[in-house]
Amino acid sequence: MNKNPLSANFKMGFLGAGQLARMSGLQAFRYGIQVGVFSDRNENEPVQFMTPHSTTGSYDSVDDLAKFAKLCDVLTLENEFIDSAVLRKAQEQSGTNIFPAPDSFAKIENKLIEKRTFENAGIPVTPYKLVKTVTDLKEFGQNYGWPYVLKSSKGGYDGYGNETIQNLEEAKKAFNDLGGHDNHDIVAEAFVDFTHELAVQVARNETGHVVYPCCETVQENHICVAVKSPAPVATSIQQKAQELAVKATEAIDGKGIFAYEFFLTKEGNLLLNESAPRPHNSGHYTIEGCVTSQFENHVRAVMGLPLGSSELRAPAVAMINLLGTDERDTQVDNALEALTASDGHLHVYGKLDSRPGRKMAHYTLLGNDMESTYKKAQSLTDGIRI
Structure with a gap:
């Protein structure tokens, strides 16, 4: 890091503009630094009322992210609705560090990768399986019992992107609703008592x-x-x-x-x-x-x-x-x-x-x-x- 992080000209950039970035941004202001924010939404979000350094773009665009990153001294995440490969390219293109680092983020960027990462590290995780077919849905219920939980591997929060299902018919509907037929990875997780x-x-x-x-x-x-x-x-x-x-x-x-x-x-x-x-x-x-x-x-x-x-x-x-x-x-x-x-x-x-x-x-x-x-x-x- 070349610039003194406690310099009035140091700028921390947030990828995401909701309440989490707002509350972190308030702490950044305590240190006398500047705050930049990147949003993928057109409407005003909580952080955007706090700083003039606001950028709107797409999380899927390396160019958008790199352009914003060049305006900042360091970037950090407010959400995980982004791809690690895009983060990595934006970091390389801009020369601005992103934390958590893209390599770290890549190990937990979706629920399937996350489970495997922690399982390989010897950490007990909820029993899970990537499901692709009706047979997979049926066999998971047979092996781990009903009900169980279906989750979209990427992008779920606050009840969105996951459904508790009681039987095979509900599982087939939830699989479709969560995007399983649109090539989205769907993870089945055992219902833990x-x-x-x-x-x-x-x-x-x-x-x-x-x-x-x-x-x-x-x-x-x-x-x-x-x-x-x-x-x-x-x-x-x-x-x-x-x-x-x-x-x-x-x-x-x-x-x-x-x-x-x-x-x-x-x-x-x-x-x-x-x-x-x-x-x-x-x-x-x-x-x-x-x-x-x-x-x-x-x-x-x-x-x-x-x-x-x-x-x-x-x-x-x-x-x-x-x-x-x-x-x-x-x-x-x-x-x-x-x-x-x-x-x-x-x-x-x-x-x-x-x-x-x-x-x-x-x-x-x-x-x-x-x-x-x-x-x-x-x-x-x-x-x-x-």
Whole structure:
């Protein structure tokens, strides 16, 4: 890196312009640097209100990405809806480093490659198979039982791109709906009988790594609706999840911030379900809940700076995702009670349009006891409409 990363002329570029880039961008601004953003959408996105350095183009275009990269001193990812080969060519053409590096990203860029990478590294993963035919769909159900989950290998999020199927007829329909007949890779995953869904974030660069507390994610309809940190599971389980998360990051030689989601089975085993080469919804609680948030360590990691402490600031931290309740221009109603709570923190993402189920904001509450803190956070946010 030629330019001092703490120079006022240093520019960090984000590939993606949603709330994750917005929250990382806010931390970048704390260091007095500039922020650039690349979006593939015509409408204004959350980061684009924050910086004049905004570019619109296609994630499939090496020329578009390279042109943007030349305007920046370093690039990083907000999403994984991009191809590693395109990233690699854009990096070569522009001379601007991208983190996570294209070679690291290539090892987890879709769900099939991801499973194989971690499996080869000796990390337990959810049983899976690439399915191409009706026979494959039938045999997976016979071998692993019904129901099971079908996932689009690339591009799924927040309930999109995956379906839980109960029988062969549902499997055939889901396979078609997910693009299986359009040459999209579809992965079948066994339905894991779990007690908790857990998550761990890891920040890593040439200065070392930090691992965040193991938290629990509460899911409804494939969408994370809340997070509890630390997770209400045995300390030994928390530590094992952290160890596996670090091992997974090392397996891809990752530089940046990474998130890992695990299933804790009824037998007490951990299975790595999915990873993300970026900040993650499960780590939003770290903004107020930890000494250094996932977003600040994202910026530090990419800039090659020493990483900050991931230690919790309170014995219990609860985060509630605030989903859209109405289809309308975005406005937050009935939030006054939540704003008056001691150590309660509201974050609104700046999306212009709300719709039911869309992630629009989150609320974090710090306390001394997880059960009471979580219940209070639920109560404070129950009446909020967006």
